[in-house]
């Protein structure tokens with residue numbers, strides 16, 4: 001089936017099969033490998049994207065469900081060379097090791113700060129509880145979130 005999606009502000013269309021995930025379509029059809037595939041079952045958050053402004057795991061959304069909708073990936077947060085404030089905060093705080101979790105954490109953090117510009121520690125933990133990181137121990141990630149919020 002053919003789907004048409006607005007991805008990072010641009011109209012895009014692709015032929016997908018009925019059971020194909022939005023994550024697969026983003027990476028393999030639309031050339032956007034920023035969203036990562038780690039578990040493919042909604043457990044890790046590495047595939048987090050915004051679907052009509054709502055945070056979702058792209059591995060759990062069918063590409064067909066995104067037909068006619070608006071998707072923002074980690075690639076769409078910044079503008080060219082200009083990083084999104086959350087992306088810059090992750091760089092400045094050194095909140096990246098292997099980086100596999102980073103795109104999902106950045107999208108989830110951007111979604112959090114959009115709705116709660118000054119979140120409490122509890123709200124940060126709650127908002128990022130679906131994003132797993134095997135490397136950092138989360139301390140630097142929380143520093144990055146607070147840094148982005150402060151800016």
Ligand code: FES
Nearest residue numbers: 040042044045059
């Ligand atoms: S790849 Fe989607 S939640 Fe892990």
Ligand code: FES
Nearest residue numbers: 098101133134135
């Ligand atoms: S930086 Fe490696 S999984 Fe988070």
